[in-house]
Amino acid sequence: MTTTTGKSPREVLAAVDQPLSKAALPGWTPWALLAASVLVAVAVLLPGGTSIAAVAVLTAIVHLVLTGAVSRAKEGPRKAKDRVVTALVTIAFLLAMVPLVSVVWTVVSNGAARFDATFFTWSMQGVLGEGGGGLHAIWGTILVTLIATLISVPVGLLTAVYLVEYGGKSTLARAITFLVDVMTGIPSIVAGLFVAALFVILVGPGTKLGIMGSIALSVLMIPVVVRSTEEMLKLVPNDLREAAYALGVPKWRTIIKVVLRTSISGIATGITLAVARVAGETAPLLVTVGTTVATNFNPFEGRMATLPVYAYYSYTQPGVPPQPGIDRAWTAALVLIILVMALNLAARMISRFFSPKAGR
Amino acid sequence: MSTPTQQPTRDPGPGGRGTLATGTTRKGDAVFKGTSTGAGVLILLVLAGVAAFLIGQSIPALTASPEDLPEGQTVTAYVWPLLFGTVLAAIIALLVATPIAVGIGLFISHFAPRRAAQTLGYLVDLLAAVPSIVYGIWGAVVLSAWLVPIYQWLERNAGFLPFFDGPALPSGRTMLTAGLVLAVMILPIITALSRDVFLQTPRLHEEAALALGATRWEMIRYAVIPYGRSGVVSAAMLGLGRALGETMAVALVLSGARIITFDLIGAANPLTIAANIALAFPESSGLTTNTLIASGLALFIITFLVNFAARWIVSRSGAKA
Numbered sequence: 001m002t003t004t005t006g007k008s009p010r011e012v013l014a015a016v017d018q019p020l021s022k023a024a025l026p027g028w029t030p031w032a033l034l035a036a037s038v039l040v041a042v043a044v045l046l047p048g049g050t051s052i053a054a055v056a057v058l059t060a061i062v063h064l065v066l067t068g069a070v071s072r073a074k075e076g077p078r079k080a081k082d083r084v085v086t087a088l089v090t091i092a093f094l095l096a097m098v099p100l101v102s103v104v105w106t107v108v109s110n111g112a113a114r115f116d117a118t119f120f121t122w123s124m125q126g127v128l129g130e131g132g133g134g135l136h137a138i139w140g141t142i143l144v145t146l147i148a149t150l151i152s153v154p155v156g157l158l159t160a161v162y163l164v165e166y167g168g169k170s171t172l173a174r175a176i177t178f179l180v181d182v183m184t185g186i187p188s189i190v191a192g193l194f195v196a197a198l199f200v201i202l203v204g205p206g207t208k209l210g211i212m213g214s215i216a217l218s219v220l221m222i223p224v225v226v227r228s229t230e231e232m233l234k235l236v237p238n239d240l241r242e243a244a245y246a247l248g249v250p251k252w253r254t255i256i257k258v259v260l261r262t263s264i265s266g267i268a269t270g271i272t273l274a275v276a277r278v279a280g281e282t283a284p285l286l287v288t289v290g291t292t293v294a295t296n297f298n299p300f301e302g303r304m305a306t307l308p309v310y311a312y313y314s315y316t317q318p319g320v321p322p323q324p325g326i327d328r329a330w331t332a333a334l335v336l337i338i339l340v341m342a343l344n345l346a347a348r349m350i351s352r353f354f355s356p357k358a359g360r
Numbered sequence: 361m362s363t364p365t366q367q368p369t370r371d372p373g374p375g376g377r378g379t380l381a382t383g384t385t386r387k388g389d390a391v392f393k394g395t396s397t398g399a400g401v402l403i404l405l406v407l408a409g410v411a412a413f414l415i416g417q418s419i420p421a422l423t424a425s426p427e428d429l430p431e432g433q434t435v436t437a438y439v440w441p442l443l444f445g446t447v448l449a450a451i452i453a454l455l456v457a458t459p460i461a462v463g464i465g466l467f468i469s470h471f472a473p474r475r476a477a478q479t480l481g482y483l484v485d486l487l488a489a490v491p492s493i494v495y496g497i498w499g500a501v502v503l504s505a506w507l508v509p510i511y512q513w514l515e516r517n518a519g520f521l522p523f524f525d526g527p528a529l530p531s532g533r534t535m536l537t538a539g540l541v542l543a544v545m546i547l548p549i550i551t552a553l554s555r556d557v558f559l560q561t562p563r564l565h566e567e568a569a570l571a572l573g574a575t576r577w578e579m580i581r582y583a584v585i586p587y588g589r590s591g592v593v594s595a596a597m598l599g600l601g602r603a604l605g606e607t608m609a610v611a612l613v614l615s616g617a618r619i620i621t622f623d624l625i626g627a628a629n630p631l632t633i634a635a636n637i638a639l640a641f642p643e644s645s646g647l648t649t650n651t652l653i654a655s656g657l658a659l660f661i662i663t664f665l666v667n668f669a670a671r672w673i674v675s676r677s678g679a680k681a
Contacts, residue, residue, distance in 0.1 A: 093472075095460060096464055100490075155399045156399075189656065190410065226403070252389050283607035286608075287641045308608075312496075
């Protein structure tokens, strides 16, 4: 910027005598510019009729341009670039909030219509048109997810114990670690197809059972449980293990009484998040469990309704007239969101209140 | 294990004299080790089983003559347009989601006020907690309605591009909408992984850059991004794998067909493998089922390869993701 070719002594002096602090815009500048941008956007768009989305987009653009120009004039190009990037990443974050807010708002406002006692006490048996509920689907989701959890947790937990405590750097352990990573990426529909294909051989074509859904979900759930448990077991300080060994405690008791007990809150968090992940799965249940209109408590006999599949069919095949069916679909979606968010919240609570205080 | 040993306190044989442990503990150890190893092996078997059963159930469709198969086509001809749709939707999602996710990752790791960062990160994580069926219905009802004016504008002003050839579908339930819904769905995954990578940048690199007078952006440009690049690439690939296999969102948004077209906003939209399975499988039987399973096998192989590559990049770079 400041080359010294053919300059007066005064300029040279100015170039050398650079202050460590430079002119800076005051802290409230971004907010002032934002307010100005909003005003500009509204003023431009208001005459021709407008929408919030249009104002937001124009505000963002005007804000970026204004920030760049003002900062460049006062603080120089490097600072200007910094400010523009700050504005850009903030916009990226706000952009991501748009679908979140919109989804929650849409589901709550549409689902509230049928979020009543009938929905939680009625199944769809003998219901045409109005009324009816999702009790059978709620029970189905609880049962299928519960059985999936009962399958996944022991397998996942023991695998993680093997990887951390026994496997070491053996080929088997490395193969398992790698394949568990790959398994987290299996599309859920493929897990469903696998179970469907398995039961075609075991039972016969066209079989749809609650237990099939549970197995499909546990294929998706096991890798998540393994990964999170593994991370937690690795956090347990080796000193604790060595102290237990030094006292003559056998390895398996050390693992159960010391290692697992130390990391139990982290493991519980991971399992809860895994349950939350599979509770909302639709595709594997669609091909393995199907749907039905009555409550079915037997996972080994006949189809079961589950909330996601119930929402799917209520929306795509609402019946005549369509509105009650669509309302039920929204309410099912709302119940599902509440369920999954509650599980997520529970996971945060567990990790916050039950974790050992020593920290990492 | 059972060698007569001179160090009885460390590895006591059953019933050995002067040992601290008894025989039962040895048995307990063996049983516990056996079960946990068995659990690990079970996972390998399940993954092998997924491949084996999918292949086994695909074989009838692969070997049958085309006349017996749905729409009188060979499996390859059946799967090919679906594969095209799958890749197209996933690429749209990836192109939209990656820059935004990297931006959010940087925002949470380096720009947001330290105290608020965790909460803001949690908000983005909430996006991952919304079930796919909800995204599907939302995309079909809300997002597609929002996008209709934009599609009409694109058709008028960018219609010379093959992607916006139109005529714009009045319902807005097009390939581009499906891709955008997928982008929303993979956004939290890519964000979470890239945020973690950015946070792992060595603190000294960052402070060195700042001490040399770099602005925050220059510090990120020269310290954070070079460090996190491979992590971001693998995060994007994991997101791609997720987008390839996502089912319900596409099935609900698109009323697609098995066609190949680059027109993203028109009435005819290519369906994806996963969505096609979800739509057709419940009412399928016989060789149709086998054909659908064969398409699922194709999807499995593709996502496996994508995830494999992503993990390989991670393990090669040594960055944790």
